[in-house]
Structures are given as structure tokens and as C-alpha cells.
Amino acid sequence: MHPFTYYSDKSRAQRKKRNLPREAIKNPSISEDSIDSASLDSNEESSLMTVLLSKSGHYVVWNGQNVDLLVETCLKAITKFESHEIASRRKEDNWKQEFGVNSWSSDSFAVSSPLNSKEIELLSECIPHNKYWTELQLKFNHDGLIMNLFMNLGENMALCESLVSLDLGGQNLSDDVISNLAIGLSHRRSRSLRKINLCKNDITNEGVKVLFEVLQVIPVENLNLSFNNFDDIGSTWISASLEHTSLTTLNISNNQFVFINTESIMDSKVTTLYVGYTGCLKGDKYMESLTAGKLKSLSVETCNVSELGIHHLETNSVLQELDLSENTLLQSHSTMACLSKSLSVGATSLCVLRLNGIPLNGTGVFAMLVAGILGGARLKELYIRTCSLNSDVFNVAGPLIFQISTLDVSGNPLGRCGVEQLHGVLVQAQKYFELSASNCGVQNEAVCNLFANIPTVSLWGMDLQF
Structure with missing residues (x-):
């Protein structure tokens, strides 16, 4: 024996x-x-x-x-x-003692306080043995971080067959941390990971280079790199590698670049793209190529898009979601007429439209937008936060309520009169409707009480300050 x-x-x-x-x-x-x-x-x-x-x-x-x-x-x-299983159970017992029993068998694990090196090491040992976690949301204590720990952490994440989503956003993590983690993921060729959130970190050009080299060997489909610190060199690395990755959703908004190779985007698998910034990116220059391809979702928030860029929407029948928020050049009467025409004869597949922060209170401007939506677009969701709309808006928008199912009018000075007009339209519509009407010059409690009488209306975003 x-x-x-x-x-x-x-x-x-x-x-x-x-x-x-x-x-x-x-x-x-x-x-x-x-x-x-x-x-x-x-x-x-x-x-x-x-x-x-x-x-x-x-x-x-x-x-x-x-x-x-x-x-x-x-x-x-x-x-x-x-007996690998028994060793796994030993690690599981250690984990439960350190982090709590329920965190082991949950679908997702999120830490509320930053992990120190010892806790990172314990987490790294336990991850391959967990068969439940599909999502990890982690925070790290920046004091005394050991880079090798992150390479080991990445390797063990790659061994966790259930892990689908990794969230490391909002921590100002350096290139070294991100690079070591990414290299670890590539060593074991992660097969299950599909989504990585790295927004609001301190990733520069070097971090982008390593990350996109790794993305060519692991099947990540959704990557958020918004609010980092890479410039045109980093965007060039992205352009050179994008075609060889599995990415279908890419968020590179709020970085330092002013150039992006749109041809590489069109040649890749990307169908959802966020490139919004604070005005450095010249949106009109790229609208033609970005709207001529296969993109289904496009965000060019704060990209200086004007009437020239809007013209290209007239020939697009693919886009389903478009974010033009904070492009204040669109507030003119002629530009809104161009957008209205594009919505009625071109962008007929559009289901979601965001125009937040664009003043729409000019004479006939909002009426023109509504006419374009009713004229052809299959719009279901409209977001018009802080667009300077007053109480008269629903004299024009009444028919629109019968077509769409989601409306965000938060931050507009509707006043009590405007909110009551909206209430009357929704009572007539008798359909399921999602609404956000916070910061409209009426206390949130009063708004909630008013719409609570309509059982088919779902209020969201009402926890904001008024």
C-alpha cells in the first residue's frame, strides 16, 4: 500500500x-x-x-x-x-478566517479597505482554488507594495476558471503594478477573463504598451482605460495592437492624446468606443471615419463636434447609441437642424441618444430635435441633463413620451409647472417608463410623491442633491 x-x-x-x-x-x-x-x-x-x-x-x-x-x-x-483539493480547502479556511465566510462562495468579491502585501499574498494563493467568483473588485495599499506579488496575482487569476471581470479602477496604480499584473495574466494565458476596468489610475505610455502586448494573447473583450495619463504615443501603441486583440468595447476617454488612428479601430473587432475628452480631440476630423464603419456605440463627449461632424450621421444606419454630450458647438439653430435631418433620414437605427450639457433652450431648437426623433429614429432612451430646458419643454415633447421609454431631464429648471406637465403626459401614456427628474427646481421628495401615483413609472437618480 x-x-x-x-x-x-x-x-x-x-x-x-x-x-x-x-x-x-x-x-x-x-x-x-x-x-x-x-x-x-x-x-x-x-x-x-x-x-x-x-x-x-x-x-x-x-x-x-x-x-x-x-x-x-x-x-x-x-x-x-x-490531494490538491485538500490543500485548496486549507486555503479556503484561511481565507474565511481573514475575510469572512460569505466572501468565499459569493459570485463576486469586493474589498472595502485597501489590501496590504500580506493580504495580497493570501488572496493570490486562494484565487485559483475558488470556483465561485466571476468578478473581483480590489483595492491596494500603496505603502510598501512588492511588484512580484502582482505578477503572482496575475498568474493565479489566470488559473481561476470562473473569473470573468476584474475591477481595479480609481486607485492611481502605476505602470509597474499594471504591467506586472498583465504579464502574470499572460504567463498562464487566462482563458476566462473578459472585462478589465483600469479607469482613474496613473497609466502612462509604457503601461499601455505592456498592457496591449498582453491583450494579444488573452481574450479580454471590454477594457476601460479612461482617466489615465497616456498621450499620442500611447494611442499609437493602441492603434498598432488593436486589430490583434479580442476587444469589442474600448474606453480611452479623458486621457492626454489628441490623435487616434481611426482606420485601426475600423479594422478591429471594436463596436463600442468612448473617446471623449475635454476639448483637445478634434471630433469633426474623426466623425466621418468613425461613423462610416461598424461601430454600434460611439461616445465623443466634449470633442468639439460641430455641424461639420454631424453631417456624417446622415449616411449611418449602424449606430445604436451616440453620446454627443458637452459639445456646445451643437447648440445653434442650423446645427440642430442638421442633427434633426440625420436622425430622420440617416441614423435610423439609433436607440440611445445623449445630449447632456448642450443648451437646447433656443427658439425652436428643442422642437427641431423632437421632430427629427419622431421622423425616423427608433429612439428609446433620451438623456438631456442640464440642457437649460424650462417648463415649456413638454408642450413640445409630449408626443415624444409615447415613443421613448427612458428620459433623463435632471438639472433642467423645469420648476413645479414643468414637472406637473410631465406627470400629465405620463398619465396619458400608460406605459412603463424610466425617469430621472432630480435637480429640476422642485424638491426630490415632492417629485417622488407626484410620480408615485403612476405605478408604471420607475424613478432613478432621485438621490441627488437639489
């Missing part, structure tokens, strides 16, 4: 246990340090030891001399042979 025999049959192991000589139990003679491969390979069968290592009825029986052998030593020995 092999010196270590693994039983899943509890009763059989118990029968073996009953045959143990009493003196073997009372007189342990082998210390942990004296256990070596030779003694583990001994074929002596004069005594047996049974060690309970898990609550599932799995036992290990050892033909040796020391019944009091420490579990840690036993774990090392049996892991060498065949």
Missing part, C-alpha cells in the same frame, strides 16, 4: 482508524522537521494514522510512526502526491 492513501469513503477510513495501536497515538516520535521524502515513502504498515482534513468526509491515512503529525506537514506531503 502507498504510504499515503486518500479515502473519500468515510466508513472505510474509520475502520482503519480503529485498528491503530494505542502506543502509536500516545508516543509520537517523529517531529515535523524530521519528515523527509524517504520516511514518506516507507512501506511500513504496522500502524496507521487518520487525519480529518475537511468537512466533506475526505480522510488521509498514513503508514508511519507519528499520529500527531502537524496538518501543515501532512498537507505538503499529500499535495506532492494527489
Whole structure:
């Protein structure tokens, strides 16, 4: 019989246990340090030891001399042979003691306080053995971070077959941290990871280069790099690598670049693109190529898009979601007429339109927008936050309510009169509707009380300050 025999049959192991000589139990003679491969390979069968290592009825029986052998030593020995599962359960117990029982078997694990190096190491050891987690949301303590820990963390994440989403946003993580983590993921060729959020970190051109080299060998489809610090050099690395990745959703908004190779985007698998910035990117220059391809979702928020860029929407029948927010050049009467025409004869597949922060209170401007939507677009969601719309808006927008199902008018000075007009239209519509009407010059409590009488209306965003 092999010196270590693994039983899943509890009763059989118990029968073996009953045959143990009493003196073997009372007189342990082998210390942990004296256990070596030779003694583990001994074929002596004069005594047996049974060690309970898990609550599932799995036992290990050892033909040796020391019944009091420490579990840690036993774990090392049996892991060498065949019991990877038992080592996993040991790690699981350590994890539950450190982070709580419920966090092990949840679909997602998120930390509320930053992890130190010791906790990162424990997390790294446990991740490959967890069969539940599909999403990890982690925070790190920046003091004394050891870069090798992140490479090991990435390698072990790659071994976790259930892991789909990784969220490391909002931490000002450096290029070194991101690079080591990415390299670790590539070493083991992660096969399950599909989404990575790295927004609001301190990733520069060097970090982008390493990250996109790694993305060519792992099947990530959704990447958020918004609010980082790479410039045109970084965007060039992205352009050169994008075609060779699996990315379908890419967010590179709010960075420092002013140039992007739109041809590389069109040649890639990307169908959802966010490139909004604070005005440096010349949106009109890119609107033609970005709207001529296969993109289904495009955000060019704050990109100086004007009437010249809007013209290109007239020939687009693919876009389903468009964000033109904060492009204040669109507020003129002629530009809104161009957008209205594009919505009625061109962008007929558009389902979601965001125009937040664009003043729409000029004479006939909003009416022109509504006419374009009703004229052809299949719009279902309209976001017009802080567009300077007043109480008269629903004299024009009434028919629009019957077509769309989601409306955000937060931050507009509608006043009590405007909110009551909206209430009257929704009562007539008698359809399921999602609405945000916070910061409209009426207390949120009053708005909630007013629309609570309409069971088909779902209020969201009402927790904002008014």
C-alpha cells in the first residue's frame, strides 16, 4: 500500500482508524522537521494514522510512526502526491478566517479597505482554488507594495476558471503594478477573463504598451482605460495592437492624446468606443471615419463636434447609441437642424441618444430635435441633463413620451409647472417608463410623491442633491 492513501469513503477510513495501536497515538516520535521524502515513502504498515482534513468526509491515512503529525506537514506531503483539493480547502479556511465566510462562495468579491502585501499574498494563493467568483473588485495599499506579488496575482487569476471581470479602477496604480499584473495574466494565458476596468489610475505610455502586448494573447473583450495619463504615443501603441486583440468595447476617454488612428479601430473587432475628452480631440476630423464603419456605440463627449461632424450621421444606419454630450458647438439653430435631418433620414437605427450639457433652450431648437426623433429614429432612451430646458419643454415633447421609454431631464429648471406637465403626459401614456427628474427646481421628495401615483413609472437618480 502507498504510504499515503486518500479515502473519500468515510466508513472505510474509520475502520482503519480503529485498528491503530494505542502506543502509536500516545508516543509520537517523529517531529515535523524530521519528515523527509524517504520516511514518506516507507512501506511500513504496522500502524496507521487518520487525519480529518475537511468537512466533506475526505480522510488521509498514513503508514508511519507519528499520529500527531502537524496538518501543515501532512498537507505538503499529500499535495506532492494527489490531494490538491485538500490543500485548496486549507486555503479556503484561511481565507474565511481573514475575510469572512460569505466572501468565499459569493459570485463576486469586493474589498472595502485597501489590501496590504500580506493580504495580497493570501488572496493570490486562494484565487485559483475558488470556483465561485466571476468578478473581483480590489483595492491596494500603496505603502510598501512588492511588484512580484502582482505578477503572482496575475498568474493565479489566470488559473481561476470562473473569473470573468476584474475591477481595479480609481486607485492611481502605476505602470509597474499594471504591467506586472498583465504579464502574470499572460504567463498562464487566462482563458476566462473578459472585462478589465483600469479607469482613474496613473497609466502612462509604457503601461499601455505592456498592457496591449498582453491583450494579444488573452481574450479580454471590454477594457476601460479612461482617466489615465497616456498621450499620442500611447494611442499609437493602441492603434498598432488593436486589430490583434479580442476587444469589442474600448474606453480611452479623458486621457492626454489628441490623435487616434481611426482606420485601426475600423479594422478591429471594436463596436463600442468612448473617446471623449475635454476639448483637445478634434471630433469633426474623426466623425466621418468613425461613423462610416461598424461601430454600434460611439461616445465623443466634449470633442468639439460641430455641424461639420454631424453631417456624417446622415449616411449611418449602424449606430445604436451616440453620446454627443458637452459639445456646445451643437447648440445653434442650423446645427440642430442638421442633427434633426440625420436622425430622420440617416441614423435610423439609433436607440440611445445623449445630449447632456448642450443648451437646447433656443427658439425652436428643442422642437427641431423632437421632430427629427419622431421622423425616423427608433429612439428609446433620451438623456438631456442640464440642457437649460424650462417648463415649456413638454408642450413640445409630449408626443415624444409615447415613443421613448427612458428620459433623463435632471438639472433642467423645469420648476413645479414643468414637472406637473410631465406627470400629465405620463398619465396619458400608460406605459412603463424610466425617469430621472432630480435637480429640476422642485424638491426630490415632492417629485417622488407626484410620480408615485403612476405605478408604471420607475424613478432613478432621485438621490441627488437639489
